[in-house]
Amino acid sequence: MLLTRIEEMVPGAVDAQRRLLADHGKKVAATVTVEQVLGGLAGAKVLKSFIPGSPHFVDPEESLHVGGVGIFDICRTHTFEWLIWNLYTGTPPTAEQEEWVRGRLEQARKNLMTGPFYSRVSDFLLANARFLDPMKAIDGALALLAEDSRMARKVATGDIREITWQDRLEDQLDILGFLSVITPLVYRAKYGGAQSMDEFRTDLRFAQAFVSGLGIADGDEQSVQMARVVDQLMATMCYHGPGNVSTFDAIVASSGGANPFEVFGAMVGGLRGFNHGGAAEQGVRFLFSLRDDERYGVEASLEALEQLAALRILDHKLPIWCVGHRVIRGKKGDQRANATIATLREMFPDDAFFALALRWYEGAKKMVDQHTGSKFPDVNVDGYTGLLAHLCGIIAEPRMAPYAGAFFATSRASGVFAETFWQAVGPLRLLRPSAHTEQSIELLPAA
Structure with missing residues (x-):
């Protein structure tokens, strides 16, 4: 059903790209300053999302929208299957379309669990996951499956021109289904001492299968709660x-012809750094350290936390983890964070650790605003997602903080995949921008 819908969309998407090129191909799309070149290209609008209709954008009021639906509502009310359809098509699915995605991911899980490569994956993780960061463990497990993918098989036989958008999409959907097995298996192998996945359920939707794979829920009530948390963290x-x-x-990796398994590896390489997805781990770790520090603890006052934030900023030049986001922000702040706070209030309204986190980010925001002049000092989602995973029983203790990155990678x-799919529709664009030397930059006219 998703393939049928995308088949209807592909001709229009390709035509739109051709029209854009024909009508505006010689026009200047961006002006980049030397300051931007040397500063990470912040604010330089030199990329285009090729998802049809560009339905995913940051609203000045509501923060991130996906297919016209605000991220607050997506986090609070929708499943991962619903989100996948919306990301690929730019439109919310019907109940029937959402069910199709559920069935497709379920089939991928079954194929993995009953196929010839499952023992290869499980043996690798049981032997090595405890030595690896969770993101890299997931990547390693998927790498073992890459050569059996549709795209890789055609590359191996030299049939590169026979690779279709259907091959790419089917490989991507396989991976999304595999992740509901592999990401929990990483947890078991790294933190739980599991020796098998014999009781893993495949006949469930993504979040429920994920929770069954973790194998830590104490009864149906906690299973339901964990599944809701997983759906929210996926959004x-x-x-x-x-x-x-x-x-x-x-x-960039996809533009060079990499298959989706290799693209996932490139994504993890970018995500792992502490200035990006690795910040989630650091935020969770900091909250644990704040709770366990006898100078502060869960009863720490707002005044004491403000002093700590000021000390980190002014004296120690240390980051305030999980505050500020360059892109996802609106007048209501980061709506992903607001949605996570709303779920925490609903599930754990009287929890002292949650109350400590609220006070910390209130005090940290005040100090960031006062001492740094940041344009966006509001809390972002990373710290609160880790806290939600902790309070529902998944990130149970500080040593598990890196698993926040596993959620990040699985969600991202x-x-x-939706972005790289539509980037690859039509002529393959190899991304390889030219570089200036110091001398050539000096020859450019001033803006």
Whole structure:
């Protein structure tokens, strides 16, 4: 059903790209200053999202929208299957279309669990996951499956011109289904001492299968709660345009002809750094350290936390983790964070650790605003997602903080795949910008 819908969309998407090129091909799309060149290209609008209709954007009021639906509502009310359809098509699915995605991901899970390569994946993770960052463990497991993918098989036989958009999409959907097995298996192998996945359920939707794979829920009530948390965490990190580090790395790799398994690896390479997805781990780790520090603890006052934030900023020049986001912000702040706070209030209204986090980010925002002049000092989603995963029982203790990155990578794969799919429709664009030397920059006229 998704393939049928996309088949209807592909001709229009290709025509739109051709018209844009024909009508505006020689026009200047961006002016980049030397300051931007030397400063990470911040604010330089030199990339285009090729998702049809560009339905995913940051609204000045509501923050991120996906297919016309605000991220607050997506986080609070929709499933990962619903989100996947919306990311690929730019329109919310019907119940029947959402069910189709559920069935397609379920089939991928079954194929993995009953196929010839599952023991290769499980043996690798049980032997090595404890030595690897969770993101890299997931990437390593997927790498073992890459050569059996549709795209890789055609490359191996030299049939490169026979690769179709259907091959790319089917490989991407396989990976999204595989992740509901592999990401929980990484958790078991790294933190739970599991020796098998024999009881893993495949006949479930993504979040439910994920929770069954974790194998830690104490009864049906906690399973339902964890599944809701997983759905929310899958939405919080899904997408925010082609310019963020992980999506851009993935687009570059895809432009060179990499298959989706290799594109996932490129995404993880960009995501792992502490200035991007790795910040989620650092934010969770900091909250744990704040809770466990006898100088502060869960009863720490707002005044004490403000002093700590000022000390980190002014004296120690340390980051305030999980505050500020260059892209996803609106007048209401980061709506992903607001949605996560709303869920925390609903599930854990009287939790002292949650109350500590609220006070910390209130005090940190005040100090960031007062001492740094930041244009966007509001809390972003990373710290609160880790806290939500902790309070529902997944990131149970500080040593598990890196698993926040596993959630980030699993979520981000959906948006990365939707973006790279539509980037690859039509003529393949190899991204390889030219570089200036110091001398050539000096020859450019001033803006």
